[in-house]
Amino acid sequence: xxxxxxxxxxxxxxxxxxxxxxxxxxxxxxxxxxxxxxxxxxxxxxxxxxxxxxxxxxxxxxxxxxxxxxxxxxxxxxxxxxxxxxxxxxxxxxx
Amino acid sequence: xxxxxxxxxxxxxxxxxxxxxxxxxxxxxxxxxxxxxxxxxxxxxxxxxxxxxxxxxxxxxxxxxxxxxxxxxxxxxxxxxxxxxxxxxxxxxxxxxxxxxxxxxxxxxxxxxxxxxxxxxxxxxxxxxxxxxxxxxxxxxxxxxxxxxxxxxxxxxxxxxxxxxxxxxxxxxxxxxxxxxxxxxxxxxxxxxxxxxxxxxxxxxxxxxxxxxxxxxxxxxxxxxxxxxxxxxxxxxxxxxxxxxxxxxxxxxxxxxxxxxxxxxxxxxxxxxxxxxxxxxxxxxxxxxxxxxxxxxxxxxxxxxxxxxxxxxxxxxxxxxxxxxxxxxxxxxxxxxxxxxxxxxxxxxxxxxxxxxxxxxxxxxxxxxxxxxxxxxxxxxxxxxxxxxxxxxxxxxxxxxxxxxxxxxxxxxxxxxxxxxxxxxxxxxxxxxxxxxxxxxxxxxxxxxxxxxxxxxxxxxxxxxxxxxxxxxxxxxxxxxxxxxx
Numbered sequence: 001x002x003x004x005x006x007x008x009x010x011x012x013x014x015x016x017x018x019x020x021x022x023x024x025x026x027x028x029x030x031x032x033x034x035x036x037x038x039x040x041x042x043x044x045x046x047x048x049x050x051x052x053x054x055x056x057x058x059x060x061x062x063x064x065x066x067x068x069x070x071x072x073x074x075x076x077x078x079x080x081x082x083x084x085x086x087x088x089x090x091x092x093x094x095x
Numbered sequence: 096x097x098x099x100x101x102x103x104x105x106x107x108x109x110x111x112x113x114x115x116x117x118x119x120x121x122x123x124x125x126x127x128x129x130x131x132x133x134x135x136x137x138x139x140x141x142x143x144x145x146x147x148x149x150x151x152x153x154x155x156x157x158x159x160x161x162x163x164x165x166x167x168x169x170x171x172x173x174x175x176x177x178x179x180x181x182x183x184x185x186x187x188x189x190x191x192x193x194x195x196x197x198x199x200x201x202x203x204x205x206x207x208x209x210x211x212x213x214x215x216x217x218x219x220x221x222x223x224x225x226x227x228x229x230x231x232x233x234x235x236x237x238x239x240x241x242x243x244x245x246x247x248x249x250x251x252x253x254x255x256x257x258x259x260x261x262x263x264x265x266x267x268x269x270x271x272x273x274x275x276x277x278x279x280x281x282x283x284x285x286x287x288x289x290x291x292x293x294x295x296x297x298x299x300x301x302x303x304x305x306x307x308x309x310x311x312x313x314x315x316x317x318x319x320x321x322x323x324x325x326x327x328x329x330x331x332x333x334x335x336x337x338x339x340x341x342x343x344x345x346x347x348x349x350x351x352x353x354x355x356x357x358x359x360x361x362x363x364x365x366x367x368x369x370x371x372x373x374x375x376x377x378x379x380x381x382x383x384x385x386x387x388x389x390x391x392x393x394x395x396x397x398x399x400x401x402x403x404x405x406x407x408x409x410x411x412x413x414x415x416x417x418x419x420x421x422x423x424x425x426x427x428x429x430x431x432x433x434x435x436x437x438x439x440x441x442x443x444x445x446x447x448x449x450x451x452x453x454x455x456x457x458x459x460x461x462x463x464x465x466x467x468x469x470x471x472x473x474x475x476x477x478x479x480x481x482x483x484x485x486x487x488x489x490x491x492x493x494x495x496x497x498x499x500x501x502x503x504x505x506x507x508x509x510x511x512x513x514x515x516x517x518x519x520x521x522x523x524x525x526x527x528x529x530x531x532x533x534x535x536x537x538x539x540x541x542x543x544x545x546x547x548x549x550x551x552x553x554x555x556x557x558x559x560x561x562x563x564x565x566x567x568x569x570x571x572x573x574x575x576x577x578x579x580x581x
Contacts, residue, residue: 008451015409015454016416017447018435027448033510034401034452038465041398041472051470052477054300055286055526056551058330075193081423088418091430 001039003032096121097256098574101165101313104259108154108164115150115164119143119208122166126211126257133232134242134251136171137179138211146208153206161316163206168258170249171212172219173304174293175199178209182295183217183227183245186421186441196293197325198262198304205320210258213248217443218412219269219297221245222515225506226445233502234277235575236541240499243273249307250277255575260308260317264294266301267400268494268519271531274307275494275544278533280561280571281307282314285551286526287332290325298407299330301400301523310571311532311561315339318554334552342559348382350560353487357393358518364497366537371493374534374545374564378491381563388483388490392475396521397513399476402456402469403524408446409453415441448509477525484550489560493518494544498537518546528554532561533570542570 008028012019019027073086082089096104096113107113123140143166150164174180174192176199181187195203202209216226224232224247232247234240235255242251246263250273253261263270265283274281282305289304296302306317318339325331354375359368375385417423417437424436442450456465483490496517505512522529527548534545545564549557565571 007455011451011455011458013435014458015450016413016431016434016438017442017450018439019447020439027451030448030509031451031455033508034448034513037510037513038398038401038452038456041395041402041468042464044395044468044472044475046468046471046475049471049474051467052474053470054330055477055524056330056332058287058332060329061326063326072193076419079190079193079420081417081421090418091427091433093430 001035003028003035097125099259100310101162101259101308101316104165105161109159115147115154115208116144118164119147119166119210122210122258126252129255129257131233132235132251132255133214133230134248134255134257135168135211136181136183136214136229136248139178142177143208143210150206150208160205162202162320164208165259166208166210167202168210168213168249168252168261169199170215170246170261170263172215172264172295173199173262174295175209175212178212180212180295181229182219183215183229184441184443184446185228186415188228188422190420194293197290197327198294198321201320201323207320213246213252213261215248216245217446218295218408219245219264219266220408220445220449222268222272222512223500223505224248224273225502226443228443231502234499234541236278237499237539239501240541241276241502243276243495243499245269246307247273250274250279250281253277253279253307253309260306260313262304262321263307264302264304265523266298266404267523268516270305270307271494271519271529271544271546272516274531276499276542278542278570278573279307279309280311280314280530280532281305282318282530282554282557283522283528284318284322284554285528287330288322290323290328290331292325292327296411298404299411300407301404310565311558312340312343314530315343315558337555339555339558342555343562345559346382347378347560347563350383350489351487352378352383352385353388353483353490354385355388355390355393355483355490355492357390358492362496362517363493364537367493367495367497367543370535370537370543371545375491377564377567378560381567386487388486390479390483390521392472392479393517393521395472396476396524397517399469399472399524400520401452401513402465403473405449405453406457406466407453409450409457412446412450417441445509473524476521480525480527489553489557490548492546494531494546498539498541498543522548527551528557530557530561532564533573535570
């Protein structure tokens with residue numbers, strides 16, 4: 001696999017990370033190196049193997065539909081970059 | 096006092112030979128004086144001493160437990176209410192946690208004192224602690240060497256006697272590798288034993304918290320506090336309570352220790368091989384039987400890990416958007432621009448790389464080729480261990496292929512850095528418990544770690560082997576202040 005600069009820009013946009021023109025070649029080269037490592041596993045025949053997502057076979061627990069958390073909005077918003085009247089402020093998204 | 100074990104400290108506190116306040120001041124002073132190691136991101140003497148005063152009241156009232164009044168350093172990945180909790184990142188450099196991690200709750204209930212928050216690779220991504228926004232940690236044995244990562248600050252703090260014990264987390268070796276490189280003991284429990292609630296997420300199917308200390312006996316005491324079911328972690332295991340100290344003294348006669356031949360081949364440094372061989376000789380003298388085992392897919396653990404962990408990281412770290420907490424860029428044109436600049440500024444280079452790799456392997460058209468293939472390799476690796484444990488009770492080998500490398504030696508080459516985790520990553524993929532204990536010194540008098548890998552829930556037996564080894568050797572008692580004395 002060869003990663004082009006355009007591929008890297010597309011992934012970076014999907015990941016919402018701005019990569020500058022100055023850094024893009026180096027980022028592409030490093031990702032290329034990492035994918036060189038990753039592709040070593042393509043040679044293994046795994047057709048008969050079930051994917052494993054977790055070490056323990058756990059089933060998702062359900063809990064009673066009861067209020068378990070108290071209102072701590074003020075504490076949580078104390079660490080927010082911008083709030084007003086209990087609301088988080090972000091740039092305008094709807095014209 | 097700074098070399099005392101946790102049970103010796105508990106005894107001194109119970110006998111009123113020292114108060115928790117005095118003990119906490121001793122370690123705070125040492126941590127402050129060792130600022131050039133950069134082992135701590137945050138110290139808050141006022142908070143620590145308030146907890147120490149509460150512990151002293153509890154000791155006076157006769158309601159103290161084994162850890163009451165003992166100061167413990169916590170990796171800055173654990174949220175602690177009122178403490179700045181940064182995860183080694185600019186993104187969270189101003190984040191004061193509004194709640195406690197389950198691990199912190201357990202230590203608080205036990206009456207332990209939070210001594211401070213230790214430095215780490217950003218979001219636990221790294222093997223050298225050079226990826227911290229707060230600068231690299233230095234290895235107390237040799238200031239030119241890395242302490243390992245990602246729990247490098249915790250390992251350095253314990254090694255330099257800045258804290259009697261510490262917590263860490265291990266996603267691909269982040270407790271065991273820095274423990275090895277700093278000459279301390281560290282244990283990654285079976286996946287699911289220690290709650291991940293309030294432990295800032297990197298790769299959720301692999302992340303596991305665990306203790307770091309100077310001996311196996313101390314690790315057992317810490318584990319007794321850290322392990323426990325927690326409904327707020329969806330993969331927390333509900334099991335009967337265990338006393339991890341119960342088997343410490345058990346004789347080792349007849350115990351079968353498996354040596355995976357893949358852990359002793361190409362890539363293993365001679366100095367590490369020599370120290371590990373000597374440790375195996377010691378274990379034989381203690382009555383262990385050593386058998387050869389095979390873990391044929393070891394080589395594939397690194398590629399599989401560098402698909403699965405970045406995939407989970409790219410999803411977990413999507414939450415850092417500059418809206419509700421953490422860093423936000425100062426200037427931006429619109430919402431998307433705010434996200435993109437915030438994340439470019441807030442994350443360091445290695446975190447960005449892993450998010451990009453993870454985004455790519457999960458993107459349309461590549462999912463089966465990378466993510467599903469890696470999950471299948473993961474099963475092959477777990478099956479390797481299952482087959483090996485048919486022939487032995489525990490597996491032993493090196494923790495790291497070399498002793499600590501120099502700061503800067505691998506920081507420009509991510510792939511070289513990734514390869515240094517070859518002996519630890521498979522354990523996380525399989526979800527098994529693993530630990531590292533000091534077993535000697537290698538080149539330039541830098542410490543070597545012996546890794547012990549157990550079957551699921553074999554922590555007590557692993558601690559037993561480590562404890563008997565430590566009763567027969569004194570590697571774990573060496574301190575950087577006196578040098579390696581090889």
